[in-house]
Amino acid sequence: MSAESLKNETEKRLFYQNIASAAESGWDFSIRWFSDKDSLASIETTNILPVDLNAFMCYNIHILATLHGELGHRNKNKHWQQRYQEIRYAFNKIFYVEEAKGWYDFNFRTGKHNTDFYASMAAPLFTQCFEPLSTNKLDDLYNKLVELGVFNFTGGIPTSLQKSSTQQWDFPNGWSPLNHMMIEGLRKSDDPRLQHKALVLAEKWLFANYRVFQADNAMWEKYDVVSTKPRLGAGGEYDVQPGFGWTNGVALDLLYTYGDILTLPEDISDKTTKRVPSRQGRAFNAQSSVSNGCLLKLIIYTVILRLLYVHIL
8 A cells, every 4th residue: 555546635644644653653553553454545543542652651640750759859749649640540531441341542533442452451551550449450351351362372462363464563473562561560460360370471472582582593573472383473564673672671571570480391381380479579389490490591691692792793
């Protein structure tokens, strides 16, 4: 699809605006932005109020309030705390759909939410942009994700469940930032089930990264999380990129969080031993393997240092 097929300059400008907005969102491209859920020609990014962008804005305001509090700026702390509470309330009024048990994009043109699964649903979990006493929302969302089968894939969380899409920000690709937000959002809950699922997803993601590295000698921007054997992601307008900053960063953060309780299973599945981790104090049981966890940490640190060495040279 190119702008040449559009009828007039107004349509071309709108098309370019929607393309640019999708690129600026980071999701370039996804069926999430297409009105017909098929063609780039139907892109309407500017009609969509995205749940993840607004969750990040809510989070940033909370960070501002916290920083002013740490610096002793009492009036500014009070101001931004009030703004945070107002925006958090508005966020949930606009994006939370009771019937669908989650936070979803809102379309101005249709006046409706898009209640299909996209990994952007994890953003409110990650930013904790919901009322502190709304723990039932977390439980409902978790059960919804289980019902949809979002946790069932070998290599982690897919970006969407849109199996007909050829776009890179859709099924079957998984991306580090989205998997990290899902893992962190679940980990920060007070529910042992959600915390355990975070560990399972962290193991899936790290082992997918490592097994592809064994085959290709590189870390990559995206992965096919659905295939039985982990492999590179595909789709989009360019070849999959090696490197890769956010993949390395997420691997390091997950190793920091879970490194001493990861195991080295032959097959990555939900049949791992139940453990409830946290950054402050990690619980172990008799089947946890510290030696395996340390070995994995050493392996991946070695991989990343090797990559850095290659790039420096």
